[in-house]
Amino acid sequence: xxxxxxxxxxxxxxxxxxxxxxxxxxxxxxxxxxxxxxxxxxxxxxxxxxxxxxxxxxxxxxxxxxxxxxxxxxxxxxxxxxxxxxxxxxxxxxxxxxxxxxxxxxxxxxxxxxxxxxxxxxxxxxxxxxxxxxxxxxxxxxxxxxxxxxxxxxxxxxxxxxxxxxxxxxxxxxxxxxxxxxxxxxxxxxxxxxxxxxxxxxxxxxxxxx
Amino acid sequence: xxxxxxxxxxxxxxxxxxxxxxxxxxxxxxxxxxxxxxxxxxxxxxxxxxxxxxxxxxxxxxxxxxxxxxxxxxxxxxxxxxxxxxxxxxxxxxxxxxxxxxxxxxxxxxxxxxxxxxxxxxxxxxxxxxxxxxxxxxxxxxxxxxxxxxxxxxxxxxxxxxxxxxxxxxxxxxxxxxxxxxxxxxxxxxxxxxxxxxxxxxxxxxxxxxxxxxxxxxxxxxxxxxxxxxxxxxxxxxxxxxxxxxxxxxxxx
Numbered sequence: 001x002x003x004x005x006x007x008x009x010x011x012x013x014x015x016x017x018x019x020x021x022x023x024x025x026x027x028x029x030x031x032x033x034x035x036x037x038x039x040x041x042x043x044x045x046x047x048x049x050x051x052x053x054x055x056x057x058x059x060x061x062x063x064x065x066x067x068x069x070x071x072x073x074x075x076x077x078x079x080x081x082x083x084x085x086x087x088x089x090x091x092x093x094x095x096x097x098x099x100x101x102x103x104x105x106x107x108x109x110x111x112x113x114x115x116x117x118x119x120x121x122x123x124x125x126x127x128x129x130x131x132x133x134x135x136x137x138x139x140x141x142x143x144x145x146x147x148x149x150x151x152x153x154x155x156x157x158x159x160x161x162x163x164x165x166x167x168x169x170x171x172x173x174x175x176x177x178x179x180x181x182x183x184x185x186x187x188x189x190x191x192x193x194x195x196x197x198x199x200x201x202x203x204x205x206x207x208x209x210x
Numbered sequence: 211x212x213x214x215x216x217x218x219x220x221x222x223x224x225x226x227x228x229x230x231x232x233x234x235x236x237x238x239x240x241x242x243x244x245x246x247x248x249x250x251x252x253x254x255x256x257x258x259x260x261x262x263x264x265x266x267x268x269x270x271x272x273x274x275x276x277x278x279x280x281x282x283x284x285x286x287x288x289x290x291x292x293x294x295x296x297x298x299x300x301x302x303x304x305x306x307x308x309x310x311x312x313x314x315x316x317x318x319x320x321x322x323x324x325x326x327x328x329x330x331x332x333x334x335x336x337x338x339x340x341x342x343x344x345x346x347x348x349x350x351x352x353x354x355x356x357x358x359x360x361x362x363x364x365x366x367x368x369x370x371x372x373x374x375x376x377x378x379x380x381x382x383x384x385x386x387x388x389x390x391x392x393x394x395x396x397x398x399x400x401x402x403x404x405x406x407x408x409x410x411x412x413x414x415x416x417x418x419x420x421x422x423x424x425x426x427x428x429x430x431x432x433x434x435x436x437x438x439x440x441x442x443x444x445x446x447x448x449x450x451x452x453x454x455x456x457x458x459x460x461x462x463x
Contacts, residue, residue, distance in 0.1 A: 064268050078271055082277050086282075089282055104262070151260040173258060198219035
C-alpha cells in the first residue's frame with residue numbers, strides 16, 4: 001500500500017528519496033519475525049549481551065528511522081538512539097507480548113524519547129517541507145502476519161478520514177509536530193487547533209473500531 | 211496537574227506528540243497514578259504503532275552499536291558509601307533530620323544512608339537521588355538556624371521521570387527557585403531543569419538527550435532567579451541549595 005495514496009500531493013521544493021533522507025532499499029529491508037525478536041528481548045532481559053547485539057542489528061535501522069524523522073539526522077538522533085538501546089537493555093524484561101509485537105514496543109519507546117527531547121525544547125530540527133517527504137512505500141508485506149494485519153487495519157481506518165485530515169495527522173505523527181506546527185499545517189488558528197485535532201483523533205478511533 | 215478531563219483526547223495527543231512541554235510532563239506524571247489515562251495511552255500506542263514500523267528503516271552510524279556495547283560492558287559504579295537501609299527507616303531518618311536545625315554533619319550521614327554500594331555492578335544505575343542542602347553563607351557563620359535540607363530530587367530512568375520534592379523552603383517574594391543539572395567533567399553550562407514549585411512535589415519527564423551515564427557524578431544546584439526563571443538560560447542569581455547526585459537503592463519515594 002503506497003502511503004502516497006493516503007496523502008494529497010502538493011508541490012514542494014523537496015522531492016524524492018534524497019530530500020526525505022530515505023535509505024537505500026537494502027537498508028530498508030526489515031522484517032525479523034516477532035518470535036525471534038521476542039526471544040532476543042527475553043535473552044536480553046537476562047543479561048545476554050550477544051542476544052542484545054543481535055537485537056540491535058535487527059532493529060536499529062527501524063528505530064533510527066523513527067528518530068531521524070522526528071529529530072533529523074544528526075548528533076541528536078544518534079545520541080537518542082544510544083539512549084534508547086540502553087533503555088532496552090535495562091527494560092527488556094518489561095516487554096509484554098500481549099500488548100503488541102516487539103518492534104512496535106521498541107518503536108514506541110524510541111518515539112517517546114524523541115518526543116521528550118523535542119518537548120524539552122533543546123533540539124533544533126528540520127522538518128522536511130512537503131508531503132513528498134512521506135511519499136514512501138509502506139512496507140505492506142514486511143514484518144510478521146500480526147504486524148501486517150495491524151497495519152492493514154490502521155490504513156483502512158486512515159482511509160476513513162478526509163484527505164486533508166489524514167495528511168496533517170500523518171505528518172504530525174511522523175514528525176512529532178507540536179500543536180502550533182499542526183495549526184500551520186492545517187491552516188488553522190492556534191485557538192482552534194486543539195478541538196480540531198481531537199476531533200480528528202476521535203474520528204480515527206471511530207474508523208478503527210468499525 | 212492538568213485540568214483536561216478529556217482523558218481520551220489527552221492520551222491521543224500524548225502519543226501523537228502534539229502536547230507542549232508542561233502538558234506532556236503533567237501527563238507523564240499523572241500516568242503513574244491514573245490507571246484510566248495509562249490504559250488510554252497504551253491503547254493509542256497500539257493503535258498508531260503500526261505507522262512507526264510501516265516505513266523503511268534508516269541505517270544509523272556504525273559507531274553507535276560500539277558505544278552502546280561499551281556502556282553495557284563497562285558499567286558505571288558509584289562506590290560512595292557502604293550502608294544499606296530499608297526504605298521505611300530511611301524515610302524516618304530523613305524526616306527526623308529535616309526537622310533538625312544546623313545538622314549539616316548529620317545530613318552528610320543521611321546522604322550516606324541513601325547510597326548503595328555497587329558490589330558487582332552489571333547495569334547503569336536506574337535511579338539517582340540528590341539531597342540539596344543550603345549553600346553555606348559566609349555572613350551566617352555557623353549559626354545557621356534554617357532547615358539544611360531544601361529539596362530532594364529523584365531521577366527514575368526506567369520511568370523517565372524526575373521528581374522534585376521541596377522541603378520547608380520559604381518562597382521568594384518576587385523570585386523563583388530554579389533547578390540546574392551540572393554534568394561532571396564538562397565545561398558545558400548547567401542544564402535547566404525548570405523552576406521549582408514550592409507547594410508540592412512535582413513530576414516531569416526526563417529528556418532522552420541525556421544518557422543515564424551523564425547523571426553519574428553530576429551535581430544539582432538551585433538558584434534564586436527572577437519570577438518565571440532565568441531569562442538567560444544560565445543561572446543568574448545566587449546559588450541557594452546544592453547537592454551531589456548519587457545512585458538510589460530504593461524506588462520512587
